[in-house]
Amino acid sequence: MKIALLYGTETGTTEMLCEDLEGHLGGDHEVEMADLGDTDPTSLDGDSLHLILCSTYGDGELPATAQPFAQALIDAGADLSGIRFAIFGLGDSTYETFNEGSQKLAELLVKHGAKQVGDRTTYDAMSGDMPEDSAFPWAEERIAEAEPLFAAS
Numbered sequence: 001m002k003i004a005l006l007y008g009t010e011t012g013t014t015e016m017l018c019e020d021l022e023g024h025l026g027g028d029h030e031v032e033m034a035d036l037g038d039t040d041p042t043s044l045d046g047d048s049l050h051l052i053l054c055s056t057y058g059d060g061e062l063p064a065t066a067q068p069f070a071q072a073l074i075d076a077g078a079d080l081s082g083i084r085f086a087i088f089g090l091g092d093s094t095y096e097t098f099n100e101g102s103q104k105l106a107e108l109l110v111k112h113g114a115k116q117v118g119d120r121t122t123y124d125a126m127s128g129d130m131p132e133d134s135a136f137p138w139a140e141e142r143i144a145e146a147e148p149l150f151a152a153s
């Protein structure tokens with residue numbers, strides 16, 4: 001399956017996790033990784049499952065590299081029907097606005113017509129767990145959920 005691995009980050013944690021995930025998935029799937037900040041929302045590919053990883057910054061805001069993507073999406077009024085995505089959020093539960101960045105991004109994509117595959121999964125930096133311990137199973141489960149959808153279309 002074609003996977004578009006996209007990340008939104010402020011200080012690079014999510015980018016590093018994405019690199020690990022690219023290595024993990026790369027043997028079985030055709031994976032293209034990109035920063036949301038370098039991604040044109042009007043050029044997303046209907047033949048790919050978009051696996052999006054996004055942190056939260058400020059007071060529940062999108063991180064720096066997700067902001068221009070979100071703004072471009074809004075400015076273009078892009079129609080994302082036919083685009084499928086799953087989302088994984090990185091945050092810290094000491095903030096009242098825990099993982100609201102990934103939530104806002106998911107809501108924005110759905111508002112523009114994209115179809116979400118499965119529920120959003122969140123990682124809490126305070127948990128003491130490694131992010132890949134939840135991100136790898138998240139990716140594998142969402143790919144398994146998406147496969148029949150792509151096969152049927």
Ligand SMILES: Cc1cc2nc3c(=O)[nH]c(=O)nc-3n(C[C@H](O)[C@H](O)[C@H](O)COP(=O)(O)O)c2cc1C
Binds near residue numbers: 011015060098
């Ligand atoms: C200044 C600052 C603000 C943050 N704000 C939030 C927040 O509002 N909600 C949240 O869940 N996490 C928040 N975090 C935690 C980050 O989302 C978390 O550390 C994440 O792993 C950073 O990933 P990144 O380096 O890819 O941006 C904040 C961290 C910092 C340093």
